[in-house]
Amino acid sequence: MPLLIKSTQTKSAQTKSVLINSAQRGVSLIELIVFIVVVSIALLALVGVYQQATVNNTDPIIRLRALESAQSLLDEIIALKYDEATPTGGIPACPAVGADACTNTPDSNMNDVDDYHLYSDEPYANYRRSVSVTAANNIKLITVSVTTPTGETFLLSAERANF
Numbered sequence: 001m002p003l004l005i006k007s008t009q010t011k012s013a014q015t016k017s018v019l020i021n022s023a024q025r026g027v028s029l030i031e032l033i034v035f036i037v038v039v040s041i042a043l044l045a046l047v048g049v050y051q052q053a054t055v056n057n058t059d060p061i062i063r064l065r066a067l068e069s070a071q072s073l074l075d076e077i078i079a080l081k082y083d084e085a086t087p088t089g090g091i092p093a094c095p096a097v098g099a100d101a102c103t104n105t106p107d108s109n110m111n112d113v114d115d116y117h118l119y120s121d122e123p124y125a126n127y128r129r130s131v132s133v134t135a136a137n138n139i140k141l142i143t144v145s146v147t148t149p150t151g152e153t154f155l156l157s158a159e160r161a162n163f
C-alpha cells in the first residue's frame with residue numbers, strides 16, 4: 001500500500017500530496033510458481049514415505065503370529081517324552097542299564113519327541129509350519145520352521161536331553 005506523505009513548500013502555501021511507492025508489496029508470478037514446485041516435491045516425498053509405512057504396517061503382526069505359532073509347537077514337543085522307550089518321568093533314561101534302548105524312530109501316536117520328525121501343518125491360512133528332529137549323543141535338536149504368507153521363514157530350535 002503506498003504511503004501518503006504531505007509536504008509543505010515554503011514558496012507557496014499550497015499543500016501538495018505526493019504518493020510515494022515505498023517497497024513493492026505482493027508476490028510475482030515466478031515466485032508463486034517456484035513455491036508451488038517446491039511444495040509439490042515435498043508432498044511427493046511425504047506421500048512416498050506414507051505409502052511405504054502403510055505397506056509395511058502389517059509385517060509385525062505377520063511376524064508375531066509366525067513366532068507365536070512356532071513357539072507353541074516347540075513347547076508342545078519339548079513337553080513330551082524323549083523317546084518311545086523312555087518311561088514316564090524319564091527315569092531310567094532309555095540307554096541306561098536295565099532300561100529299553102532308545103529307538104529314535106517316529107511313529108504315528110505323537111507321544112514322544114521323535115514322532116514330530118517331518119511333521120507339518122498349517123496353523124493359519126497361508127502359514128506353513130514344519131518340524132525337524134535330529135539326535136546325537138542322547139540330545140535331540142528340535143527345529144520348528146514357519147513360513148509366512150509373505151515368504152519369510154522363521155526358525156526356532158531347542159535341545160531335548162535324555163533324562
